[in-house]
Amino acid sequence: MAQRTRVKLEIANPNAAGIDVGSASHFVAVPPDRDDQPVREFRSFTEDLERLADWLVACGVDTVAMESTGVYWIALFELLESRGLRVYLVNARHVKNVSGRKSDVLDCQWLQQLMSYGLLSGAFRPRDEICALRAVMRQRAMLLSYQARHVQHMQKALTQMNVQLTNVISDVAGETGQRILRAIVAGERDPLKLAELKHARIRASKEEIARSLRGNWREEHLFVLAQSVELFDAYSQALQRCDVQLESMLRTLSRTQAEPGPSKRRRISKVKNAPKFDVRTYLFQICGVDLTAIDGIDVSTALKVIAEVGPDLSRFKSAKHFASWLGLCPGTKISGGKLLSGATKGNANRAAQALKLAAVGLRPSQSALGAYYRRMCGRLDKAKAVTAVAHKLARLIYAMLTKGTAYVDQGQAYYEERYQQRVLFHLKKRAAAMGLDLVPIQPQGQSD
Numbered sequence: 488m489a490q491r492t493r494v495k496l497e498i499a500n501p502n503a504a505g506i507d508v509g510s511a512s513h514f515v516a517v518p519p520d521r522d523d524q525p526v527r528e529f530r531s532f533t534e535d536l537e538r539l540a541d542w543l544v545a546c547g548v549d550t551v552a553m554e555s556t557g558v559y560w561i562a563l564f565e566l567l568e569s570r571g572l573r574v575y576l577v578n579a580r581h582v583k584n585v586s587g588r589k590s591d592v593l594d595c596q597w598l599q600q601l602m603s604y605g606l607l608s609g610a611f612r613p614r615d616e617i618c619a620l621r622a623v624m625r626q627r628a629m630l631l632s633y634q635a636r637h638v639q640h641m642q643k644a645l646t647q648m649n650v651q652l653t654n655v656i657s658d659v660a661g662e663t664g665q666r667i668l669r670a671i672v673a674g675e676r677d678p679l680k681l682a683e684l685k686h687a688r689i690r691a692s693k694e695e696i697a698r699s700l701r702g703n704w705r706e707e708h709l710f711v712l713a714q715s716v717e718l719f720d721a722y723s724q725a726l727q728r729c730d731v732q733l734e735s736m737l738r739t740l741s742r743t744q745a746e747p748g749p750s751k752r753r754r755i756s757k758v759k760n761a762p763k764f765d766v767r768t769y770l771f772q773i774c775g776v777d778l779t780a781i782d783g784i785d786v787s788t789a790l791k792v793i794a795e796v797g798p799d800l801s802r803f804k805s806a807k808h809f810a811s812w813l814g815l816c817p818g819t820k821i822s823g824g825k826l827l828s829g830a831t832k833g834n835a836n837r838a839a840q841a842l843k844l845a846a847v848g849l850r851p852s853q854s855a856l857g858a859y860y861r862r863m864c865g866r867l868d869k870a871k872a873v874t875a876v877a878h879k880l881a882r883l884i885y886a887m888l889t890k891g892t893a894y895v896d897q898g899q900a901y902y903e904e905r906y907q908q909r910v911l912f913h914l915k916k917r918a919a920a921m922g923l924d925l926v927p928i929q930p931q932g933q934s935d
Contacts, residue, residue, distance in 0.1 A: 499604055503602035516595035516596040521546040526595060552607050577598070582607070611802055617793075620736050620737070628837075652699050668712065668716055672709070682694070682696040741769060741773055775798075778884060792838045792841060792842070805885075806882040809885045839881075846880060853898070855897050
């Protein structure tokens, strides 16, 4: 029978404490030699959190490991950091992977023991300025989603009145759609007068628009339409205030006054739902590089990525670590030397979601990244191809932010040429291994 070998772990951090964070109370454990009662319970009120921090400092603790879900940990995390303690927010999956006694009662003691042995690592959290920017950006995204719901309510009210405006214009939230809807709410019912409000860019004729505006003007549906327009305007005002706050934060984070050069991409600043100020210049002043030079990365995507991770990626050892944190790396579920699954781990990383959306937009692009996306779609299914392209975008962003180099697109032709060279190299290598040689086909009309 095989003998069991026991490994004796050495204490790596004798001043570590563990905290199990909950919504109503927190359980805290310090090393047993620091207090007669090494495990204590504290309520989640502010004065109790202050007593918790005082107790940790009095016990000589300098490192704290906490495990939590939701947002209950944020207030305690910020308080302990302000007291000079080094706080690790640990992944619950990592804690469960270490075998040992673990229960609801012993959570804090188990965390303290694992942290003292150096078996836990903290989750990535950007500095406070980026956290503040991230909070405002997430609030803005939430407002956009709520505003979009009321656009759907407008469309539903029009459909119930058989007003087929959405069949002749692409967006009722656009300039023409809003003019017509506000005129309807104000009491106008004449289709010809409403059709006169069309913008010159609308392809549909006035007669066609007038035909779509003949419907059944029922009072209850008009009431719903009016309230939907009011709520749409309320969220528009909230978004304007968000943009003002974002511009102020980005101006504070700017490190230089330099401006990016002229963009080679068309309509880079005309992105739907993007902030109404020059985001590209602010991002260049913060990062030192123009992330929008990467094909597929517009100002909204670049702003989301910077708001989630910040311009400083020194916490990540390499581009592979950065892509792994984003959840864009293949899985490594291996047993007995056999790969059981290469699927990526599911997560809700907002930066990864933004990069995946950017990858989808590369389908018609004539750049090297567009050619790479189409080649991946030919080899893999759509979801895996999108993840592969998002992974490449993440590596490009990492290289630009860490090395400070600009991105230069070599074009689709250059990418296809390099791809053919790689294929030919591997074919020659395989042929040589089998004792064969590749001979190019002579064009017709030529002889040796």
